Amino acid sequence: MATTRERTEETTGLDQRAEEKHRSLWGDVWRQFRRHKGAMVGLVLLAVIVFGSYFGPWFWPKDPFAIDTSLANLPPSVESPFGTDNLGRDVLARVMVGGRISLSVGITAMLLSVFIGTAIGILAGYFKWLDGWLMRFTDLFLALPILPLLLVIIMLFRDTLRAQFGPELGIFLLVVFVIGITSWMQTARIVRGEVLSVKEEEFVLAANSIGTRKRNVIFRHVLPNVLSPVMVAAALGVAVAIITESALSFLGLGFPSDFPTWGRLVTDAKDTINITPARVIWPGMMISLTVISVNFIGDGLRDALDPRLRSR
Amino acid sequence: MSASPTSDETTAVAENGEVLVSVRNLKKHFPIMKGVFKRQVGAVRAVDGVSFDIYRGETLGLVGESGSGKSTAGRVILQLDPVTEGHVTFRDVDLTETKGEKLRALRPQMQMIFQDPHASLNPRMTVGSIIGEPLQEHNQAKGKERKQRIEELLSLVGLEPKHANRYPHEFSGGQRQRIGIARALALNPDFIVCDEPIAALDVSIQAQVVNLMENLQDVLGLTYLFISHDLSMVRHIADRVAVMYLGKIMELAEVEALYNRPSHPYTQALLSAVPVPDPEVEATRTRVILEGDIPSPANPPPGCPFNTRCPMAQERCVAEVPAFRELDSGHWVACHFAEEAREKVKGIV
Numbered sequence: 049m050a051t052t053r054e055r056t057e058e059t060t061g062l063d064q065r066a067e068e069k070h071r072s073l074w075g076d077v078w079r080q081f082r083r084h085k086g087a088m089v090g091l092v093l094l095a096v097i098v099f100g101s102y103f104g105p106w107f108w109p110k111d112p113f114a115i116d117t118s119l120a121n122l123p124p125s126v127e128s129p130f131g132t133d134n135l136g137r138d139v140l141a142r143v144m145v146g147g148r149i150s151l152s153v154g155i156t157a158m159l160l161s162v163f164i165g166t167a168i169g170i171l172a173g174y175f176k177w178l179d180g181w182l183m184r185f186t187d188l189f190l191a192l193p194i195l196p197l198l199l200v201i202i203m204l205f206r207d208t209l210r211a212q213f214g215p216e217l218g219i220f221l222l223v224v225f226v227i228g229i230t231s232w233m234q235t236a237r238i239v240r241g242e243v244l245s246v247k248e249e250e251f252v253l254a255a256n257s258i259g260t261r262k263r264n265v266i267f268r269h270v271l272p273n274v275l276s277p278v279m280v281a282a283a284l285g286v287a288v289a290i291i292t293e294s295a296l297s298f299l300g301l302g303f304p305s306d307f308p309t310w311g312r313l314v315t316d317a318k319d320t321i322n323i324t325p326a327r328v329i330w331p332g333m334m335i336s337l338t339v340i341s342v343n344f345i346g347d348g349l350r351d352a353l354d355p356r357l358r359s360r
Numbered sequence: 361m362s363a364s365p366t367s368d369e370t371t372a373v374a375e376n377g378e379v380l381v382s383v384r385n386l387k388k389h390f391p392i393m394k395g396v397f398k399r400q401v402g403a404v405r406a407v408d409g410v411s412f413d414i415y416r417g418e419t420l421g422l423v424g425e426s427g428s429g430k431s432t433a434g435r436v437i438l439q440l441d442p443v444t445e446g447h448v449t450f451r452d453v454d455l456t457e458t459k460g461e462k463l464r465a466l467r468p469q470m471q472m473i474f475q476d477p478h479a480s481l482n483p484r485m486t487v488g489s490i491i492g493e494p495l496q497e498h499n500q501a502k503g504k505e506r507k508q509r510i511e512e513l514l515s516l517v518g519l520e521p522k523h524a525n526r527y528p529h530e531f532s533g534g535q536r537q538r539i540g541i542a543r544a545l546a547l548n549p550d551f552i553v554c555d556e557p558i559a560a561l562d563v564s565i566q567a568q569v570v571n572l573m574e575n576l577q578d579v580l581g582l583t584y585l586f587i588s589h590d591l592s593m594v595r596h597i598a599d600r601v602a603v604m605y606l607g608k609i610m611e612l613a614e615v616e617a618l619y620n621r622p623s624h625p626y627t628q629a630l631l632s633a634v635p636v637p638d639p640e641v642e643a644t645r646t647r648v649i650l651e652g653d654i655p656s657p658a659n660p661p662p663g664c665p666f667n668t669r670c671p672m673a674q675e676r677c678v679a680e681v682p683a684f685r686e687l688d689s690g691h692w693v694a695c696h697f698a699e700e701a702r703e704k705v706k707g708i709v
Contacts, residue, residue: 233607251477253472253480254480254481257471258467258471258494258497259465260493260497261464268485272482272485273484275484
């Protein structure tokens with residue numbers, strides 16, 4: 049803080065030149081983020097994984113669904129760098145396609161969970177009369193045994209949704225929804241805590257003295273100032289969602305087997321782990337790398353968004 | 361003192377002027393909750409029956425030590441905290457009876473300047489949008505006109521129009537306080553509560569900000585409630601001064617009367633703590649040194665709130681709450697023995 053202030057005093061005292069390069073808040077955040085080595089490694093790694101999943105098939109145009117039993121259970125080779133599975137399908141192509149689903153599920157479920165968590169956190173923190181009810185509701189969700197619950201929900205609704213939206217979109221919506229509504233609680237708690245402290249800040253009092261409407265106080269003053277923990281929670285939420293989706297798929301309750309996701313690939317490969325261990329390792333490694341890189345990014349974001357850490 | 365030449369003019373204003381804000385028996389109690397069932401077991405009497413008038417165009421100083429309830433009084437007057445009891449009348453409107461949209465419509469006429477310039481500006485908003493927020497909220501000046509008004513306000517408080525695109529963290533404390541003042545002025549208010557506006561600033565910057573506030577008062581005809589614990593600064597800026605202790609007003613008088621002839625033992629003690637910038641006078645002065653701390657407002661002493669520390673306290677002070685009475689014209693004191701206290705004054709101030 050102190051150094052920032054000194055620097056700004058310099059710039060305000062200086063001539064026109066200084067005016068051009070005034071520092072925006074997000075510019076500062078980015079500058080700090082870049083200094084976090086782990087976060088930068090994570091960002092590059094995640095970019096490579098995302099790029100590989102979405103654009104990889106252009107460079108590796110093998111059909112992930114083409115069955116050719118004469119090529120079954122091949123070890124890694126130039127022909128197929130990750131080997132082939134028990135039906136002769138190319139594992140690299142399947143990992144790429146699987147990444148699309150896993151990442152889409154992860155990101156969409158995170159958006160849903162962050163949205164629910166932030167909304168509940170802000171309402172609970174800002175409106176005292178809602179606080180007790182909403183927080184007990186949050187505790188209720190925290191107390192639920194998540195995995196059995198997920199299994200039950202999916203068993204109950206899978207067929208209805210499949211009939212409604214088709215097998216792929218139906219199960220995608222179901223998985224995203226289920227992960228989203230069972231992972232918002234941490235975000236809600238963090239946001240509530242932040243809101244409780246932000247709403248006592250003098251600038252909120254100043255907004256009240258101006259006569260700012262409640263809605264605007266929330267969206268203009270409270271929300272932007274609780275955004276940093278939300279962003280950290282969002283980054284970590286992607287990791288949690290990907291892991292949960294993998295677990296669901298591994299248990300055979302996620303996407304159908306002809307529809308590869310990273311978790312699904314591990315499930316399918318586990319029976320032949322003695323013959324072709326590589327088939328388990330590749331998607332498993334992708335899950336781990338994504339989660340690690342996302343966690344590092346979350347770490348870097350947290351440091352960059354905290355002004356007390358920023359000056360270091 | 362520098363205030364003396366102007367004080368005669370402003371006194372005249374105060375005597376003939378109309379009452380802008382009238383506070384009657386204002387109370388603000390914060391409940392203390394305890395136990396599993398959150399039963400109320402007591403209350404912090406932050407403001408406990410305060411009455412005064414503020415005349416149009418004057419500066420009323422409100423002084424007192426930490427925890428005496430001055431800031432709470434300021435907030436309650438502006439209805440930023442709900443009133444426990446009593447009335448605040450602003451231009452014939454009883455603010456304590458006004459709620460919701462009606463109160464919101466009155467907000468432009470009364471504004472507040474805050475103590476901490478680092479906390480009172482939203483770090484995520486540019487200076488332009490901070491100053492423009494009141495205009496936006498009350499649908500005044502749109503688009504180009506609003507931009508122009510923001511630039512006008514910035515130059516009014518001594519900043520440059522180009523500063524509008526910057527964020528608060530790019531400014532120094534004094535500059536930020538100017539931004540806070542510009543925001544308070546955006547809607548052309550009549551009445552501004554200044555909640556220790558200079559307490560968080562360096563001494564060299566304090567003078568700048570206070571002079572700015574005085575100039576603005578002259579140009580725009582503002583009325584200030586100036587809350588502060590800096591007695592010298594209050595003497596400089598205020599026309600009349602109210603001294604608060606434990607949620608009650610102990611003495612209220614015109615500034616020269618209060619500083620020259622303080623008639624409440626508490627005021628005398630406060631004034632004797634202000635150093636005189638003359639070593640010879642300072643060496644011969646008798647100082648009233650108060651023992652102990654300000655009592656807890658959750659459990660105020662019976663009778664006069666000051667009786668636990670008062671050098672003149674007698675039995676009557678514990679038994680009976682002193683009336684807030686007019687000693688001379690315009691000089692109000694809440695002390696049973698104000699006359700005797702005034703006799704002792706010469707040795708002290």
